[in-house]
Amino acid sequence: MDDFFMQxxxxxxxLAALEDEIPVGAVIVYRGEVIAKTHNRKEHLENATKHxxxxxxxxxxxxxxxxxxxxxxxxxTMEPCMMCTGAIVLSRIDRVVIGALEKRWPxxxxxxxxxQFNHHPDVDLSRYSKECSRMxxxxxxxxxxxRLLKDN
Amino acid sequence: MDDFFMQxxxxxxxLAALEDEIPVGAVIVYRGEVIAKTHNRKEHLENATKHxxxxxxxxxxxxxxxxxxxxxxxxxTMEPCMMCTGAIVLSRIDRVVIGALEKRWPxxxxxxxxxQFNHHPDVDLSRYSKECSRMxxxxxxxxxxxRLLKDN
Numbered sequence: 001m002d003d004f005f006m007q008x009x010x011x012x013x014x015l016a017a018l019e020d021e022i023p024v025g026a027v028i029v030y031r032g033e034v035i036a037k038t039h040n041r042k043e044h045l046e047n048a049t050k051h052x053x054x055x056x057x058x059x060x061x062x063x064x065x066x067x068x069x070x071x072x073x074x075x076x077t078m079e080p081c082m083m084c085t086g087a088i089v090l091s092r093i094d095r096v097v098i099g100a101l102e103k104r105w106p107x108x109x110x111x112x113x114x115x116q117f118n119h120h121p122d123v124d125l126s127r128y129s130k131e132c133s134r135m136x137x138x139x140x141x142x143x144x145x146x147r148l149l150k151d152n
Numbered sequence: 153m154d155d156f157f158m159q160x161x162x163x164x165x166x167l168a169a170l171e172d173e174i175p176v177g178a179v180i181v182y183r184g185e186v187i188a189k190t191h192n193r194k195e196h197l198e199n200a201t202k203h204x205x206x207x208x209x210x211x212x213x214x215x216x217x218x219x220x221x222x223x224x225x226x227x228x229t230m231e232p233c234m235m236c237t238g239a240i241v242l243s244r245i246d247r248v249v250i251g252a253l254e255k256r257w258p259x260x261x262x263x264x265x266x267x268q269f270n271h272h273p274d275v276d277l278s279r280y281s282k283e284c285s286r287m288x289x290x291x292x293x294x295x296x297x298x299r300l301l302k303d304n
Contacts, residue, residue: 048219048243049209057201067200082263083242086235091200105269111234114266117257 002075002097005029006126009075009099012039012052013135019044023135026052027075028060028093035063035072052076053084057091069093074121077132080108088121095122099132154227154249157181158278161227161251164191164204165287171196175287178204178228180212180221180245187215187224204228205236209243221245226273229284232260240273247274251284 005027012025016039028036036059040052053076061067069091077099080088085108088096101109112120126132157179164177168191180188188211192204205228213219221243229251232240237260240248253261264272278284 042219046217046219047210047213048221049206049213049239054201058199061199061201065198067194067198069200081238081242082267082269083235083238086233086238086259087201090233090235107238110267111263115234115262117234 001029001032002124003127005034005073005075006077006097006099006128008034008037009077010128010132010135012037013077013099013132016040016052017135017139023139024052024076024078026056026077028056028069028072029075030060030064030069030072036060049083051081051084053080054087057087057093061091067091073097075099075126077128078102078136079106081105082107082111084108085111089117089119092119093121095124097124097126099126099129100136101125101129101133153181153184154276155279157186157225157227158229158249158251158280160186160189161229162280162284162287164189165229165251165284168192168204169287169291175291176204176228176230178208178226180208180224180226182212182216182221182224188212201235203233203236205232206239209239209245213243219243225249227251227278229280230254230288231258233257234259234263236260237263241269241271244271245273247276249276249278251278251281252288253277253281253285 009025009027013023017023021040024040036056038055041050073095079102161177161179165175169175173192176192188208190207193202225247231254
């Protein structure tokens with residue numbers, strides 16, 4: 001089922017791109033059921049903390065009725081940043097499936113390895129890693145072109 | 153002015169304790185003006201991400217009208233966790249004044265030293281560090297007593 005849920009997260013990432021947001025989508029699954037499905041809304045909400053994962057944790061928390069997201073798997077199209085890694089640890093999510101790995105500021109994959117925390121989610125890389133990376137690089141290429149056109 | 157703003161944050165921490173939350177308060181100051189003043193609301197909102205710092209960043213973002221919290225100082229009565237450290241970096245807060253240092257899971261003080269990020273806030277320890285620690289240990293002592301009474 002991992003492929004199916006990651007595809008849902010990728011659909012959300014596409015929606016983010018359409019809204020001129022960095023294309024990151026996130027889905028949270030609890031006992032086989034999707035309880036959160038959303039995307040990065042930082043620009044729309046003008047708030048640096050509104051990453052897809054934080055929004056998904058908010059939704060899942062409301063759906064589950066409490067903050068303890070055990071038995072939950074988070075599917076996210078890009079490696080979580082430090083803030084989101086912290087939120088994942090705090091909300092006790094069991095497992096995280098990552099799309100694109102973050103090359104410049106790898107957070108989740110390095111922080112969880114190098115530091116001790118009171119909860120360690122399992123982390124897997126999705127089969128759709130390349131597609132997720134491509135979505136991000138296409139978005140940034142388009143943004144650079146727009147900036148160049150604007151500057152000339 | 154650091155002492156005055158940390159006292160405001162400590163007032164917020166006291167409010168948190170009255171609401172049966174771990175007593176952490178946070179204040180954000182922009183060009184000498186308080187634009188956010190709040191406390192930990194994790195239990196009340198049943199959401200693991202609702203730490204005082206995240207709530208304060210949300211408030212400051214609304215007050216300032218954008219996510220870029222440059223020229224802002226965050227006063228927080230306890231060392232920020234990994235999630236909050238990430239949110240502070242993402243929102244580009246200039247400076248953080250910490251009350252109690254976290255002994256078991258030091259995040260902000262270690263993560264910022266050991267990793268490269270695209271923004272590094274200045275971090276200072278408040279003169280009220282001991283008072284902030286005392287507030288936390290008193291809260292946890294009371295909680296332990298309550299649990300003992302309940303179990304017997």
